[in-house]
Amino acid sequence: MKSTKKSNVHIILIERGEKIVEQLLAYCKKNKISAGFFCGIGAVDQAELAHYIVDNKKYSSKHFKEPLEICSLTGNVSIMDNEPYIHCHATLGKENFSVVGGHLKEAVVHAVCEIYLCEVSRKIERKHQERIGLNVWEFK
Amino acid sequence: MKSTKKSNVHIILIERGEKIVEQLLAYCKKNKISAGFFCGIGAVDQAELAHYIVDNKKYSSKHFKEPLEICSLTGNVSIMDNEPYIHCHATLGKENFSVVGGHLKEAVVHAVCEIYLCEVSRKIERKHQERIGLNVWEFK
Amino acid sequence: MKSTKKSNVHIILIERGEKIVEQLLAYCKKNKISAGFFCGIGAVDQAELAHYIVDNKKYSSKHFKEPLEICSLTGNVSIMDNEPYIHCHATLGKENFSVVGGHLKEAVVHAVCEIYLCEVSRKIERKHQERIGLNVWEFK
Numbered sequence: 001m002k003s004t005k006k007s008n009v010h011i012i013l014i015e016r017g018e019k020i021v022e023q024l025l026a027y028c029k030k031n032k033i034s035a036g037f038f039c040g041i042g043a044v045d046q047a048e049l050a051h052y053i054v055d056n057k058k059y060s061s062k063h064f065k066e067p068l069e070i071c072s073l074t075g076n077v078s079i080m081d082n083e084p085y086i087h088c089h090a091t092l093g094k095e096n097f098s099v100v101g102g103h104l105k106e107a108v109v110h111a112v113c114e115i116y117l118c119e120v121s122r123k124i125e126r127k128h129q130e131r132i133g134l135n136v137w138e139f140k
Numbered sequence: 141m142k143s144t145k146k147s148n149v150h151i152i153l154i155e156r157g158e159k160i161v162e163q164l165l166a167y168c169k170k171n172k173i174s175a176g177f178f179c180g181i182g183a184v185d186q187a188e189l190a191h192y193i194v195d196n197k198k199y200s201s202k203h204f205k206e207p208l209e210i211c212s213l214t215g216n217v218s219i220m221d222n223e224p225y226i227h228c229h230a231t232l233g234k235e236n237f238s239v240v241g242g243h244l245k246e247a248v249v250h251a252v253c254e255i256y257l258c259e260v261s262r263k264i265e266r267k268h269q270e271r272i273g274l275n276v277w278e279f280k
Numbered sequence: 281m282k283s284t285k286k287s288n289v290h291i292i293l294i295e296r297g298e299k300i301v302e303q304l305l306a307y308c309k310k311n312k313i314s315a316g317f318f319c320g321i322g323a324v325d326q327a328e329l330a331h332y333i334v335d336n337k338k339y340s341s342k343h344f345k346e347p348l349e350i351c352s353l354t355g356n357v358s359i360m361d362n363e364p365y366i367h368c369h370a371t372l373g374k375e376n377f378s379v380v381g382g383h384l385k386e387a388v389v390h391a392v393c394e395i396y397l398c399e400v401s402r403k404i405e406r407k408h409q410e411r412i413g414l415n416v417w418e419f420k
Contacts, residue, residue, distance in 0.1 A: 039179060051209055051234070052183060052250075053207045072231070074180070074212050075181060076181070087181065089181040089233075091231050100233070101209065101212075118149075118256075118258075120149050124144070132251050134252065136153070136252055137252075
């Protein structure tokens, strides 16, 4: 992983073989980022996508193991239990150009993953909400 | 709907059962937002997607009624007839991880919808353009 | 193509019949943009998508010729060989709402394409990296 920044914009390159969510999380911890959003593109060759149903309060998930273009990587950073928390969704394009997508649990970079993360210098907290079974933003 | 902001960045949580476009529009009216772009993720359980063909000057649309991850929600705010106007496209991920997408007419939140809206403090106007049958940005 | 801007945010309208990557590139050259990211929506009626496999160091590509909604257009600007360089991925929605996606080589606008480009006032360079066969960000 390599990075550079200009004021509140972090430009992050995640490299072949590295895990996207793990690297983003480590970056946010190291740089004490407590809120912001990011957009990215690139390619992965392993990914775990998840889909949530409130009625079951359960994620179902599926592993993909093939070269996939990251058509879109969209997400945000918040704070849960005093630590940065990454929430990230993605659309992934197959060799036949069909697309799969969902909540991105983790993915391993195939070629590169290029991310622009716009930091917001305030704290957005997330707390578990029993009603829907997820960790939800709580604004103060 | 809950929200917070830091300078020109609005952080918006649309909650279970609420309509995304309706809530975004109400938020922009209340906060007098006249330009900006937004990115979001989340999940919906009802959505109406549309697809436009210039030759017919017609949108065809389809309703989806199932839990769908919002893989990407991308759009912008402008002003039409002196009121804020939301233009929004989305990709939605099904339980089998296949993806549908298009112009998002409206969608009802399933779990949450988390949006970062970057306001631009100027007025971007939209006017109906007969040639293509759509409401198009007009810069002055 | 029409455009307006407010501080570091460029608001770009690419019009019916124009090529997206060509227009974005011309805009960045004219405005001496050397880094930034963009998000866009709109519709195209011709597009060439590509998919890369590192093992072959080759892009395979496919042409689509039909009205397609741009569900998401995500990308960034950098500098390669002293010239602006556009890297852009997209998801495109068909009339039946299925989605194709990948690396966007080029696309011709059907109705409009609305882009917000956030410029970062520094130079992000890209150099060919033999190991993966692609042009990769090099931070200094």
